Amino acid sequence: MTRSLQLDLGNHRYAITIGAGILPTLGSLLVPLLKGKQVAVVTNQTVAPLYLAEVQRSLQEAGFQVLPIILPDGEIYKNHETLQLIYDALIANRFERSCCLVALGGGVIGDMTGFAAASFLRGVSYVQVPTTLLSQVDSSVGGKTGINHPLGKNLIGAFYQPQLVLIDTYTLTTLPSRQFLSGMAEVIKYGIAFDADFFDFLGNNQQEILALQPDTLAVMIEKSCAIKAKVVEEDEKESGRRALLNLGHTFGHAIETLTHYDTFLHGEAVAIGMVMAADLSHRVDLCDYHSVNKITDLINSFRLPIHCPIYSEEAYLDAMSRDKKVAAGKVRFVLLAGIGQALMGRSVAEEAVRATIRDRVSFS
């Protein structure tokens, strides 16, 4: 069963196509979308041995000339030097404006390939083939592309929409389990922040999801993309709503900073951050306690952490105030009025924040 979602973002229409084992259809899906014959498949050393041959064959059978560009794997390579490797390969192979770049991999490959497409010859086509759950439900939608700068993440980039996003849920079978669960944190976030029914769906289908049951995964990913697309669309008209996607991120970033980004995956830190945001929402009388418990239980049932590492309250407060999203020194939190009801960033009494930190610090 293949599912398809039509998006209309930034004046540009494209489809997200989701299914199990649909990688071999990439070539024929691209035929009506592309003007030229030159296609570069940008991937990394981890994904290439798994899926590059299949993608390449599909493209060649559809009549495209394929240039594979295999980059080193990891966030530390999401930089200018690696971007130059993409440009150099395209130029050395005389790629023209009618070419297309295919991003085959996770968020790092997607962000870099998207920015390379946005900036090569003032913009060429690109296609996302995300192979991690996080990139399937998050970076597939919204057109954020970019690279890191030595002084900060994602400082250089562009909003640039793909021609197509093709999500083969089968690629999740080769994704390390911890990476999958980290992606689940973002999926759960969509439920907590925007959609109580989807929150219930995740609870009711927890076993199927963890068993990677293809139809359940496809429904889950489609719904996640649809929720994110709606938020992004609304944000285009009425600025600010996109900020709700940062639920759990203020605490989460503090946790990542304090642990020097080497203890928790991003989704794990966000999972803890969402529990803390729910807890804080209850302390300032926005959210009932029953909802806080349901949120904590669902996150826990997906084997994600719910306690934060042991640092002093001061260390947490300091790490949060250095977060780049802090305007004029005031820490603002995305809070909850209940499950599915995220509220725009607001500042709260420091004592409530301290109480949440005290309560969630793990002594186990």
Added chain:
Amino acid sequence: MTRSLQLDLGNHRYAITIGAGILPTLGSLLVPLLKGKQVAVVTNQTVAPLYLAEVQRSLQEAGFQVLPIILPDGEIYKNHETLQLIYDALIANRFERSCCLVALGGGVIGDMTGFAAASFLRGVSYVQVPTTLLSQVDSSVGGKTGINHPLGKNLIGAFYQPQLVLIDTYTLTTLPSRQFLSGMAEVIKYGIAFDADFFDFLGNNQQEILALQPDTLAVMIEKSCAIKAKVVEEDEKESGRRALLNLGHTFGHAIETLTHYDTFLHGEAVAIGMVMAADLSHRVDLCDYHSVNKITDLINSFRLPIHCPIYSEEAYLDAMSRDKKVAAGKVRFVLLAGIGQALMGRSVAEEAVRATIRDRVSFS
């Protein structure tokens, strides 16, 4: 007298404001256009001593915080390393998404600053304050931004429209005369390719233009921008018309290549190229001889070269076939059916091209 032209390109509206001595109005013009207070003025070591203080004062008096970024002057610095200097300065000074970049200088500064704006934090505002005639009539319109790659010009970049273009014709008084005349070649091109009335205007006002008479310059620049804007707008709907802007460029690029880019300024090479394109148009029975003479005379009256340097026919043909715009080895020329009537690129019999080269090679 200040003139203003409203453009509507790439889904984005902005104004080109033209006048003599209007640099000091920049700050107040920007107040309603910008959300934030941070403004970086990107300029070079040649322009900074002339106009930076005036621009900075105007912005500060309007309440903006101004960061000057002074780059080395020259096309050889239109590269990744210089772009990084812009990013570094913005990041070191904690520039946020609401900031604005002001490009104060010629085409190199405009292209680089525009691309920095397109790619910093996924896109911030920018404003063009072009100080050369070429950048005023050419790069102000169309949103082409970018940098060079070691293997080719403008290979990395984006289409990105400014919030405002402010053209102070007074800045032309400090422009070296040869640069001014080189810019005139592009102005004349608009007349030859698209507008016989404008062609006559240039002939009738030649003395006022060369004397930098402010009102005449403002009319001339406004008309040039309007002609280019119309071509670019039409191109957005019906692709290809923009290619007519390349009148004179096939021969022009060959001349630049053969002389290693160190003998003629770009406009000078285009001037010769336009005479050759007119000559070739006559040889293939598209254009009457009287028009060819009028074109040659007008170009000559603006002290621009009309003969090409001495190289063999083979050298010219070879240089043209290596031009990046050549598709599948066929040299295509923008030709003329008459003054104001450019025709889409077409290939012609090699013997006609050889005859044009023979005829225009200078033995003087």
